[in-house]
Structures are given as structure tokens and as C-alpha cells.
Amino acid sequence: MGRHSCCYKQKLRKGLWSPEEDEKLIKHITKYGHGCWSSVPKLAGLQRCGKSCRLRWINYLRPDLKRGTFSQEEENLIIELHAVLGNRWSQIAAQLPGRTDNEIKNLWNSSIKKKLRQRGIDPNTHKPLSEIENEEKNSANSKNNNEKTSEGSASELSFVEADNNSNNLDKSKPPGNSLERYPLLENNLPNSTHEFFLNRFVASHETSTTSCNNNKNPDMSGFFSFQNYGPNIGLSMNPNTNLFFNPNNPNKPSEIISDPFTSTLLPSIKNHPISFPSDNTHVGPYNVKFENWDSRTTNVSSTNTDLQNNCNFFENNNVFTWAPQDCGKPGKEASHVPEDIKWTEYLQTPFLLGNTMHNPGPQELYGSENKSSQGQFGTECSLNAGNWHTNQQQQQSLQATEIYSKHFQAATFGEFS
DNA sequence: AATAAGTTCAACCGCGAGTGG
DNA sequence: CCCACTCGCGGTTGAACTTAT
Numbered sequence A: 001m002g003r004h005s006c007c008y009k010q011k012l013r014k015g016l017w018s019p020e021e022d023e024k025l026i027k028h029i030t031k032y033g034h035g036c037w038s039s040v041p042k043l044a045g046l047q048r049c050g051k052s053c054r055l056r057w058i059n060y061l062r063p064d065l066k067r068g069t070f071s072q073e074e075e076n077l078i079i080e081l082h083a084v085l086g087n088r089w090s091q092i093a094a095q096l097p098g099r100t101d102n103e104i105k106n107l108w109n110s111s112i113k114k115k116l117r118q119r120g121i122d123p124n125t126h127k128p129l130s131e132i133e134n135e136e137k138n139s140a141n142s143k144n145n146n147e148k149t150s151e152g153s154a155s156e157l158s159f160v161e162a163d164n165n166s167n168n169l170d171k172s173k174p175p176g177n178s179l180e181r182y183p184l185l186e187n188n189l190p191n192s193t194h195e196f197f198l199n200r201f202v203a204s205h206e207t208s209t210t211s212c213n214n215n216k217n218p219d220m221s222g223f224f225s226f227q228n229y230g231p232n233i234g235l236s237m238n239p240n241t242n243l244f245f246n247p248n249n250p251n252k253p254s255e256i257i258s259d260p261f262t263s264t265l266l267p268s269i270k271n272h273p274i275s276f277p278s279d280n281t282h283v284g285p286y287n288v289k290f291e292n293w294d295s296r297t298t299n300v301s302s303t304n305t306d307l308q309n310n311c312n313f314f315e316n317n318n319v320f321t322w323a324p325q326d327c328g329k330p331g332k333e334a335s336h337v338p339e340d341i342k343w344t345e346y347l348q349t350p351f352l353l354g355n356t357m358h359n360p361g362p363q364e365l366y367g368s369e370n371k372s373s374q375g376q377f378g379t380e381c382s383l384n385a386g387n388w389h390t391n392q393q394q395q396q397s398l399q400a401t402e403i404y405s406k407h408f409q410a411a412t413f414g415e416f417s
Numbered sequence B: 001a002a003t004a005a006g007t008t009c010a011a012c013c014g015c016g017a018g019t020g021g
Numbered sequence C: 001c002c003c004a005c006t007c008g009c010g011g012t013t014g015a016a017c018t019t020a021t
Helices: A005-009 A019-032 A037-044 A050-061 A072-085 A089-095 A101-118 A129-148 A156-164 A193-210 A267-271 A304-309 A313-317 A330-334 A343-347 A350-356 A362-366 A392-396 A400-413
Strands: A249-253
Touching: A019 A037, A019 A050, A037 A050, A072 A089, A072 A101, A089 A101
Parallel strands: none
Antiparallel strands: none
């Protein structure tokens, strides 16, 4: 592991975080918010650079992290999303509440890739490996031919080639031959399948961030039809991964997708009526009392009407963005548009996902193994250095949806305050 | 028991985007 | 437009851990 140049200049600490450092960071952020990350280490009394603090918080200390082993449903979802989004880990992570992009990326590289290859599926293109080999042969042939004629035609083959080289992954394009894998889109596909996906994403993003009364429909239906995968990988044939589908009509977009805020209350919220937890269980590595997390997260008396009437509900209440409380630059804060909430966050907020993923049992969610020092998702980890009390039984009894509805409640109704 | 090989995952690196002066 | 700064992202690294020999 290297060292940030800023760390090097300032002779800052690097490497693994000690419990003492974690404690300092948590205390600081829970009390003051992170503000400008660059100022956090100084204010928190840490010999780290702001970047390192940010990373530590986002990937490890955040209270809404799930941790533990990935469930089969989560893996399936990752595979499906990867087929659409490619290596856009942050967007994939946005679909999996409590998971970080880093975590998902690691899982992909260490586990899922291997599994797919074992099943004869190319993890980059999500096509059968045999098909890839054929295409490579054809590509080689056509390349020889094209060299004699013209260059630069954006062919499917060149796309596959690019995808096969992860270093050259074109982030603007989802991988693979979409027509084959997204049959529902056949009638809708524009000239470029990749553009189609991108446009959908961009449109939905813009829609959600610019106008809540906009009825643009980020139609995601038909994205997933992974006939290539075997049953053990369990993809879209899994009825529980109907993330983007209207369960009554898979060919039509869900009401949730079409208009998350104007027409009706989020159906998933309806289906998962909020009930306050009797305990104060959190999923992060520490049990944290939020004293002054963010002015927008506390003292919020929110109702369903708020959700309906205020399209900026999440933004105003900062439920998911953990935005800075004070960014040191007054102008910036004054005109602070809360951190950009991606379409994915609108659409697949935890309670939405809870409705789309079946509720896996605790064993399924977290696995039964006790990963010694990795058991960081205990609910009652003391802030005492080196004394991380875990209560995995209690933790494991929480299902994903419960966990996240709790956090939603907590953030919305001031549970942490 | 010792060691090599393989795996996991926390953390770093470098880049690009956004923003303000 | 340029520059400085911050933030966030994806790729990569390497220490710690696990498994195989």
C-alpha cells in the first residue's frame, strides 16, 4: 500500500486504522458531521489525510453498513447490474443498501468472476465463453479485412474486445450484446444499445434531480433477462429480483420507477409499514449516538405527506447522503445542493430494495461463519479500543429490510438524536 | 509443524469532474 | 480561461489470513 502524496508531505499515518483512530473519527463525525474532509483529520485529532478519513468512514465506519457475507440475492443483483452498468461499482453499490462500492468490487474480483467463469460465462461480457471465443476469432478475421478497408466502425465486436480488457473498459458503455440479453428492448433500442442504457440512466438521473413533477419514465424494464446463467447463479428467473419491474406486468415499468414522488407514496413503504424498533440496533461496527449529525437529519418530523409533497425529501433530510454540516466555505454551504442523489438512490432506496429482494434469513444474509476479526457488523461494538463487543445473534436476527427501514426511520424521525 | 500458494479485503493511487476565486 | 482545491470513482496493491502440500 502506498501513501497519498499529501500524507507523505505531512508525514501522516498510513495503513490500517487503529480502534483509537476509528473512535476519534466516529466521535468527530457523529458530533459535527464531516464537513470538508480535508479539515476532518485536524479537527478530529488524527494524523491522517482527509481522503483517508473519508474512505475509512464510507467503507467501514458508516453506521448504515451491513457488512457480513453477501447473500445469494445480493450476488445475483450484482451480476445483473454489472451486466448493465459494467464496472460502475458505486452505481451498483447504490442498489445494495449497506454495501460499499469497494466491498462489491472486491467480491466481484475475488469471487463472482470466478463463479461465472466456472459456469462458462465471461464475466466481462456476460456471454458464454464459447461465444466470446468465436467472436474473437471473427474479430481477428474481420480486423484483418478491415485493416485493408476502413477503420473506426463501432462494431459490436470491437465493443466486446474492449470489454475483454478490463483496463480498457469503456465506462460509457455497458458490456455485451444487449439485443441478445435484453430481448424486451428490441423494439426500443436506438442505434446504439449502449446509448440507450446511458440515456435512460442519465434521463432518470436528471429527472430525479431536477424536477419531481416530471413524468419522464426511466423505464428500466426489460433490462435483465439473463438466460445465459445457470440456475445456481440464479438470476432474473429469480422472482425476487424484480427490482425494476412492475410485478403485475413485467413489461411495464413499476410505478415506483415511473414517478417515485408525485403520484403515490413509495409502494415499498406502504408494504413495509414503519414501526419503531424497540432497540437501537445499528448495523455499523459501532453503536453510535448521533448528537449533531446534520441539522437536516435531526428534528425532522416527516410524514407521508412530506414524501408526497416534497420531492426533495431525501435531500432536505439528508437521509442517505451524509452531507457535510459545515464545509468551511460559507458560500458553498449556503447554496448547498445536497450531494447529488443518483437515480439509483431514488429508485432503490433501501426500503425499495427490501421489497424487491426477498427477505433472506439471517443465515443467508450474513452467513453462519464467524470471521474472527472480520466480525465487524456487530451491533454493540464498544468504542473502547480493542474491545469490540459484538452481538451477532441480535444482528443476525435482523433482516435486511428491517435494518433499513430502521435506518430510514431513524434518519427520518430523529432516532439517532 | 513448516512452508508455499492462494484468497480476501482494507486502503492507497491517480485521475476526472465540479466549484470557486 | 486558468489555477487551486475538494470530492468521488475505479483500479491496484499488499498485509493478513486461509488452505494445500
